[in-house]
Structure formats: structure tokens, C-alpha cells
Amino acid sequence: MMKRVHRQPGFTLIELLLAISILAIIAVLGWRGLDSIIRSRSTLTAGMEQTRGLQLAFAQMQSDCENLADSALLQSRAFMQAENDRITLVRMVMGENQPTRLQVVSYRVVGGVLTRRESLATRELTQLDNLWQAALADTDSSMAAVALQSGVQGMATRFWIPGASTGNAGWRAAAGVSTAGAAGSANLPTGLEVSMTQQGQEIPMVKSFLLGAL
Numbered sequence: 001m002m003k004r005v006h007r008q009p010g011f012t013l014i015e016l017l018l019a020i021s022i023l024a025i026i027a028v029l030g031w032r033g034l035d036s037i038i039r040s041r042s043t044l045t046a047g048m049e050q051t052r053g054l055q056l057a058f059a060q061m062q063s064d065c066e067n068l069a070d071s072a073l074l075q076s077r078a079f080m081q082a083e084n085d086r087i088t089l090v091r092m093v094m095g096e097n098q099p100t101r102l103q104v105v106s107y108r109v110v111g112g113v114l115t116r117r118e119s120l121a122t123r124e125l126t127q128l129d130n131l132w133q134a135a136l137a138d139t140d141s142s143m144a145a146v147a148l149q150s151g152v153q154g155m156a157t158r159f160w161i162p163g164a165s166t167g168n169a170g171w172r173a174a175a176g177v178s179t180a181g182a183a184g185s186a187n188l189p190t191g192l193e194v195s196m197t198q199q200g201q202e203i204p205m206v207k208s209f210l211l212g213a214l
Helices: 013-066 125-137
Strands: 080-083 086-093 101-110 113-118 146-150 152-161 170-173 191-198 205-210
Touching (some): 013 191, 080 152, 086 125, 101 125
Antiparallel strands (some): 113 146
């Protein structure tokens, strides 16, 4: 009599290969999705860090503008000079139990890095003139540069001119505006607009400041 052979249940080689192929495809798709999430998170984190750095830089600029020296104190000298990628200003330094002194502060964008430098504080206008010229020419070795933010593509500036006497108030390119003149003059700027563009972005961050108590 012939004996009936009973097969043990299991998977064939083709079924195993098919299952392994499906698992491999799922693993690749999952890895790509995870990698995309990680890359997006890294890009978002870097963008947030850049934005936070620019906000801190704007906060420092606001402090300098709030303490800007006026024309009366400077005896009609220029208190600020601004152009693309450069801002130079004179601010008041008021320490506890100390007389008010004057200090030259400069902001520069060089090689994609926004830096801030400040001179020694002085009460002598003659010495202030020398510090001002040295800051404009970038020849003052005593002004150590402090990096505020990297990855800055450029900085643009505009002044707000009241135009009370002419009725032509508005924003004007800072490079064409003089900040020297008698205190209270209607032609002196009372506001500064700074636009900074981060590398890799098209829309700049814009901040406007009141210029002291002009």
C-alpha cells in the first residue's frame, strides 16, 4: 500500500524573497521620510537662531538710538552717518555718579558678519572728532569689534525726515541725508529704518527706531 506524504506548513523561497523585498521598500521609504523630517527641523532651527540673533542686534541698536547724542550737545556736529552695510553714531554714556560722556559706535556688515564697535568715552569734543573720523575710516585700533550675527547678506538704511517746514515728510535714503545742524531743525532726521537680509532669504527683517530726543 502507498503511504500518503503530509507536507509541513511553511513559506516557500519565493514568498520569503517577496516579503523581504516589501520590508526593504518600506524601510527605504521610512528612512527617507525620517531624513526629510530631520533636515527640515535642522533648517527651521537654524532659521530661528538667525532670527533670534537679529532681534538681539536690533535691541542693541535700539538702545544706542535711544541714547543718541543730540545736536545741541555736539554743537551742531553730525550725530549719525548711515549707508548700506554701515552705521556710525555718537551716543551718550551715563554712568552712576559720573558726568555724561560721549562715545562713537559703529555697525558694519563685513563678510556676512554684523559687528559692533565702540570707542572710548570722552567729554572733549576735539577728541570726539578724532574718534569719529577714525571710526568712519575704520582706523581706530582701540575699537574692538564684537560679532553680533553671522549669515547677514546685507543691511540697508533710511532716515525719517519730518519736513515740518516743507510738508515733504517721509523716508529717504540715509546716504543722502545730513545729520549735522542746529538742534530742533526740521531737516534733521528723527527716525532710522534698518533692513537686514539673511543669507538664503529674500524677505528682509525691518526695524524702525526713534533717534533720541531730537
